Amino acid sequence: xxxxxxxxxxxxxxxxxxxxxxxxxLCDAGLNVLGLERGPWRxxxxxxxxxxxxxxxxxxxxxxxxxxxxxxxxxxxxNLNQEALPMRHLGSFLLGTGVGSGGVHWNGQIWRFLPSxxxxxxxxxxxxxxxxVTDYDLTVQDWGVTYDELExxxxxxxxxxxxxxxxxxxxxxxxxxxxxxxxxxSDEYPTPPMKQTYGPTLFGQAAASLGRHxxxxxxxxxxxxxxxxxGCQLGKCTYCGFCEKFGCGNYSKxxxxxxxxxxxxxxxxxxxxxxxxxxxxxxxxxxxRATGVTYVNSAGEEFFQxxxxxxxxxxxxxxxxxxxxxGIGQPYDPRTGEGLVGKNYAYQTMSxxxxxxxxxxxxxxxxxxxxxxxxxxxxGDNFDHSGLGFIGGAYIAGMVTGGRPIEMMYTPKGTPAWxxxxxxxxxxxxxxxxxxxxxxxxxSSRGNYLDLDPTYRDVFGRPMLRMTFDFNENDFKMSNYxxxxxxxxxxxxxxREIKENRRKGSWSVVPYQTTHNTGGAIMGDNPQNxxxxxYLQSWDVPNVFSMGAGAFPQNPGYNxxxxxxxxxxxAAQHIIARYLKAPGPMVHA
Amino acid sequence: MTKQNPxxxxxxxxxxxxxxxxxxAAAATxxxxxxxxxxxxxxxxxxxxxxxxxxxxEVRGSNFKFFTAEEREFIEAAVDRLIPPDAVxxxxxEADVPFFLDRQLAGPFGRGDxxxxxxxxxxxxxxxxxxxRFSPAQLYRAAIKAINSHTSVQFNKASFAQLxxxxxxxxxxxxxxxxxxxxxxxxxxxxxxxxxxxTKEGYFSDPIYGxxxxxxAWKMIGFPGAHYDYSEWVERHGERVPYPPVAxxxxxxxxxA
Numbered sequence: 098x099x100x101x102x103x104x105x106x107x108x109x110x111x112x113x114x115x116x117x118x119x120x121x122x123l124c125d126a127g128l129n130v131l132g133l134e135r136g137p138w139r140x141x142x143x144x145x146x147x148x149x150x151x152x153x154x155x156x157x158x159x160x161x162x163x164x165x166x167x168x169x170x171x172x173x174x175x176n177l178n179q180e181a182l183p184m185r186h187l188g189s190f191l192l193g194t195g196v197g198s199g200g201v202h203w204n205g206q207i208w209r210f211l212p213s214x215x216x217x218x219x220x221x222x223x224x225x226x227x228x229x230v231t232d233y234d235l236t237v238q239d240w241g242v243t244y245d246e247l248e249x250x251x252x253x254x255x256x257x258x259x260x261x262x263x264x265x266x267x268x269x270x271x272x273x274x275x276x277x278x279x280x281x282x283s284d285e286y287p288t289p290p291m292k293q294t295y296g297p298t299l300f301g302q303a304a305a306s307l308g309r310h311x312x313x314x315x316x317x318x319x320x321x322x323x324x325x326x327x328g329c330q331l332g333k334c335t336y337c338g339f340c341e342k343f344g345c346g347n348y349s350k351x352x353x354x355x356x357x358x359x360x361x362x363x364x365x366x367x368x369x370x371x372x373x374x375x376x377x378x379x380x381x382x383x384x385x386r387a388t389g390v391t392y393v394n395s396a397g398e399e400f401f402q403x404x405x406x407x408x409x410x411x412x413x414x415x416x417x418x419x420x421x422x423x424g425i426g427q428p429y430d431p432r433t434g435e436g437l438v439g440k441n442y443a444y445q446t447m448s449x450x451x452x453x454x455x456x457x458x459x460x461x462x463x464x465x466x467x468x469x470x471x472x473x474x475x476x477g478d479n480f481d482h483s484g485l486g487f488i489g490g491a492y493i494a495g496m497v498t499g500g501r502p503i504e505m506m507y508t509p510k511g512t513p514a515w516x517x518x519x520x521x522x523x524x525x526x527x528x529x530x531x532x533x534x535x536x537x538x539x540x541s542s543r544g545n546y547l548d549l550d551p552t553y554r555d556v557f558g559r560p561m562l563r564m565t566f567d568f569n570e571n572d573f574k575m576s577n578y579x580x581x582x583x584x585x586x587x588x589x590x591x592x593r594e595i596k597e598n599r600r601k602g603s604w605s606v607v608p609y610q611t612t613h614n615t616g617g618a619i620m621g622d623n624p625q626n627x628x629x630x631x632y633l634q635s636w637d638v639p640n641v642f643s644m645g646a647g648a649f650p651q652n653p654g655y656n657x658x659x660x661x662x663x664x665x666x667x668a669a670q671h672i673i674a675r676y677l678k679a680p681g682p683m684v685h686a
Numbered sequence: 687m688t689k690q691n692p693x694x695x696x697x698x699x700x701x702x703x704x705x706x707x708x709x710x711a712a713a714a715t716x717x718x719x720x721x722x723x724x725x726x727x728x729x730x731x732x733x734x735x736x737x738x739x740x741x742x743x744e745v746r747g748s749n750f751k752f753f754t755a756e757e758r759e760f761i762e763a764a765v766d767r768l769i770p771p772d773a774v775x776x777x778x779x780e781a782d783v784p785f786f787l788d789r790q791l792a793g794p795f796g797r798g799d800x801x802x803x804x805x806x807x808x809x810x811x812x813x814x815x816x817x818x819r820f821s822p823a824q825l826y827r828a829a830i831k832a833i834n835s836h837t838s839v840q841f842n843k844a845s846f847a848q849l850x851x852x853x854x855x856x857x858x859x860x861x862x863x864x865x866x867x868x869x870x871x872x873x874x875x876x877x878x879x880x881x882x883x884x885t886k887e888g889y890f891s892d893p894i895y896g897x898x899x900x901x902x903a904w905k906m907i908g909f910p911g912a913h914y915d916y917s918e919w920v921e922r923h924g925e926r927v928p929y930p931p932v933a934x935x936x937x938x939x940x941x942x943a
């Protein structure tokens with residue numbers, strides 16, 4: 098029997114970036130806010146101090162900061178004809194857990210989507226014809242929100258993080274040194290770009306020689322010390338090469354720990370409970386309103402937490418699962434195309450080209466999570482797709498995030514994976530090779546979706562989430578085209594040899610790709626095409642808000658975090674300005 | 687929350703949520719995605735607790751804890767072929783990879799602490815990844831037995847360790863490709879993939895975990911190890927960074943205390 102607790106104004110389900118930002122906004126507006134996090138507390142000096150943070154085995158390969166899948170995972174398959182089986186070990190994506198969650202062990206790559214990315218359907222239809230957005234069973238949509246509406250919120254996230262970068266488009270004026278393709282920015286980045294190491298520098302020179310437009314990757318690894326608007330101080334990055342999969346001991350990587358928590362935790366109207374897993378959202382009998390959430394803590398005690406507003410911030414996979422488990426919205430059925438919850442799950446279409454030199458020492462261990470020189474000439478609709486047979490694109494990055502030798506050992510084509518030949522190749526190439534990363538979009542299509550598994554259950558007896566996903570023909574074509582463009586740049590660097598790692602075959606859960614899972618609780622301009630409105634508010638249960646990349650109707654060719662944060666700020670602004678005065682639907686269908 | 691001396695901020699927490707209300711100050715901390723920590727409530731300050739740093743678990747001693755004598759023979763013979771010794775750099779045996787593997791399998795990794803091992807169990811497609819019922823320790827145990835029984839039949843009662851180098855490579859290749867099928871419910875490819883991955887882990891991870899002896903694998907490739915600050919080297923393009931490798935416990939040449 099659940100114990101009923103004292104009501105709060107707002108409860109956060111999960112406590113990563115979205116929970117931290119929304120809590121800070123609502124607490125500043127005077128609300129009593131409670132965070133429920135299923136993992137443990139985490140802080141910099143305790144969990145990832147500089148003395149032991151740079152540990153490839155423990156953090157990357159033993160998953161020390163990641164979600165432990167031993168008692169709760171999801172099931173996976175490539176298509177409807179397969180039986181989904183549990184993801185028994187993390188691989189393709191590395192889910193977060195604990196306070197700060199993925200915001201602790203991300204790379205800090207901070208991107209805005211292009212203005213046209215928010216109109217994937219209407220923009221591409223207008224330029225390339227009606228079928229461009231429905232070929233290959235694509236189910237892409239417009240977002241129901243525009244870049245212009247989100248700009249000041251992107252800016253707020255940049256200022257929170259102290260993002261290092263150089264504006265390419267400042268209030269409509271194109272500036273050299275930045276990304277000339279980006280949407281207009283209202284302000285310059287808070288801190289200058291990171292210095293570039295040898296590999297990214299060579300990439301930039303080669304790209305420029307081919308007429309591309311290279312610029313330094315914007316990111317939340319800081320080029321200099323910075324104090325953000327909440328008074329939190331970040332330090333200058335030391336280029337130690339341990340960002341993604343690791344916590345930063347140096348306060349140099351933007352995370353909830355470094356940018357929000359020191360401020361938020363002191364507020365008397367905020368409380369955070371850890372080791373508390375929300376089982377479901379409780380609804381009134383007519384299912385029109387949430388009354389709160391039921392959760393169980395690690396001691397096995399069950400509680401009902403009443404709340405005026407419920408915010409899902411438990412990563413897209415768990416958000417969608419909670420909507421399905423709580424009976425909010427109609428589950429998507431790929432056979433009929435009906436229903437919306439779980440629809441348009443998408444990912445990221447990654448490929449790469451490795452470059453090997455004889456005469457150049459690259460020193461790959463000098464790195465940072467967002468240390469790269471990038472070209473954006475072939476992303477989104479920055480180039481003419483006429484006759485290419487696909488929509489979308491990718492950024493191409495000459496990127497050296499680190500030289501962790503178990504993970505980042507590049508060997509030329511045809512090198513065996515073991516034996517003397519492998520060892521000799523590792524010894525010869527480690528210092529003289531690096532990776533060009535192709536960060537491709539993932540267009541949603543009819544057969545890719547999330548629902549509840551009919552067989553496998555977690556320790557609480559709840560059905561696991563089932564993921565059905567494979568790369569579609571649009572994305573293969575895009576990825577091949579982008580890999581060709583990347584190989585051109587690679588060859589222009591005059592290396593000894595290159596190795597193309599093309600996207601081939603079905604999606605596999607085994608090799609790491611990205612933790613950029615999107616969709617399933619998508620946003621849109623009306624309840625017939627979306628689960629939530631532009632304020633992340635459920636069309637069905639208006640005091641439930643679903644934050645995170647689950648809102649993306651499809652996934653553009655950029656890292657999602659800045660857009661996730663901008664959508665959170667945007668929702669917070671309108672909730673505070675309007676919803677609190679008159680709770681109810683903020684968009685009338 | 688009462689005012690606190692800012693120089694002595696302490697973790698403030700309430701066990702089991704607000705309704706329980708029993709303040710406690712000594713519950714064991716747990717970090718990591720490991721399961722079983724106590725539920726806590728935090729309010730009013732950044733909780734920092736002295737003496738709580740989550741330092742890496744150092745391997746101590748030199749005795750083997752997991753492998754039997756027969757298993758150890760197999761492991762030494764196998765990793766010696768996966769990363770053989772020569773003048774270029776250490777082999778996996780010289781780098782103490784067998785000891786690393788032993789301690790990994792004797793601990794949380796061996797128990798499958800980060801694996802979902804619940805049923806039902808089906809083979810699945812390769813894209814669905816690891817689908818065995820075995821924890822890593824169970825898989826090593828079952829696979830070594832099955833491989834020795836395979837070589838016993840194929841090579842006139844010889845164990846894997848008794849084979850010549852090229853025969854060992856042929857068997858390893860057969861496991862890698864799945865051309866060899868094993869008894870006892872062991873998926874040969876799944877075992878080979880795990881063995882090769884773990885071998886490279888032992889070769890290149892911090893010596894605190896028992897492998898990468900004398901950081902010789904890092905020296906071979908030129909990786910400086912757990913180095914904290916490369917700021918001065920970022921724009922010195924193409925220069926060799928002269929730092930010898932350093933591990934969590936320092937390096938030879940540091941002055942004795």
